[in-house]
Amino acid sequence: MLKRKCNTVYFNERHHLTDEVVARCAEAMITNIFPDNLPDEVITHLTACESCNERVIKLYEDVKDEPEIVQSIVLKHQSVNKSSTSFIKIFRYAAAAILLILIAGGSYFFLRPASTEKLFFRYFEAYPNIKTVKSGEAGTMSKALLYYEVKDFDSAILLMNDILLREKNNAEIMFYLANAYLAEGESENAILWLKKSAAENSDFSDQINWYLALAYLQQNDTKTARSHLEMLAGKNNFYREKACKLIRQLR
């Protein structure tokens, strides 16, 4: 019985891998790129069937130290990648052309003042984790910050709330928690924790003002958002330029 998938025969009449599949497996071992179009049954057979496994390994051992063969295989892979890349390029140019036409035709829509929601997404980026976790603090704290870093904000919020139950005055965690809430679209909670953080520690005042402005922006409260932005625009700080730009866009 021949097993077929996508018009490709994987097994021969004796229920062993075909020559081409054997070669493909050896090729995968050489290039270290796993053939994602090989079904699991092939891999299962390969690990279970001593005869096929020996064929693949012996073929690999025969050719792996032959630079000409290895080079030809690597070149083939590169050219396949290149051709797929050039296809992607053509596709991208076509998409860009269509986009240009759309821009030209519908420039009116683009010239309209941006909505607060759009502005929020344009400017919001969760504050990067710069907190150093000491070895003694490892555990919930490092886990919480890890979740925060990898943008798993739900888990980060749970753990940070847990930390704040024990360390009620931890302004840094309050600040990161506010960021996590903001990323999750919960601006009310974000504002609450940003204000608490500001009350505990003034080191983050610029950052807090910036994220408060964004939180109010998310709530569509442009007036309060602008007041925080103006505070930032009025003095020399990291957010000054962005704040000025955002104020202009809010007009």
Added chain:
Amino acid sequence: MESPEVVFRLEKFNHQVSFMLFYIAVLRDVVIAKSQEEDLSLVKSDFNTLIVKYQPMAGIIVQQLTQHRKFSQDKHNDFVQQLLTNLLDKKKVIRSSYDDQRLFRNFIWKIALNEARNIIKAECRKQRLTCDEENLPAESLFTRNTSENDLIIQDVIGKLHCRVLSYMHLRFKLLLCLKALYDLRVFPTDIKLLFFNQKDLKINDFQAVSDSLNFFYRSDNGKLQRFELISPFLNLAAQTNTDASSYWRWTNNETIKLIQFLNDRYLMELNRETFGHLLERYFQNFQNDIQFIDDNL
């Protein structure tokens, strides 16, 4: 090679692989099949010619068994001659015990290997040398820290790596399970690579799991706990619902296969314990490679 068999098989080329590799795969297989046909006729009709045909194999076996010992070239040649003579003397046994459904070259390889070991052991006893072949060579490989042993270990590690590579993407599962079975240090990358083809999967806490795995290091019931910790990840990666003990059993089976492979094909005498030592060395060599794959996937 002009043969209808070769042409027939080459015609099945489907352009999914380098033609050169496909061509070599076909030729290798056809040559082995032709050789088997020849062996089947020779084993019945002309046993002497058959043994002469396998003379190079005898040379390879002796060379591999003596490569790290101080035997002269003359002695080496004597061993080969002795081995061929012994094989000729075993004509009746070989004829009666050979099952013609199996490859003769594999069958004769095993017989020749045992014979060669006996010859070398006898010579060692005669010369009153400490002969590793007599007392668990694999054991002494890891206990005696010599440059010779290092060379042998490196060689075997290379063979093990070939075998591990042949598991394709399943090799990440195999390596993680082997680490769990042999209480070896697990790195976050080891778990992360189970999901190398599922980049948008929302799992990030590999560090916490690897820390937990390492926490059970050589503790009572640690193995099952380690398998219980990794099984959700293995299940998620393979979209299955297998329990930890099944993964443990699977790893045991694969371990036996790996040991048999190294013992049969590469003249080792590994057992489960010495295989553990080999794995430790393997991971010392290849952990960086694993990290490299992770960085490039």
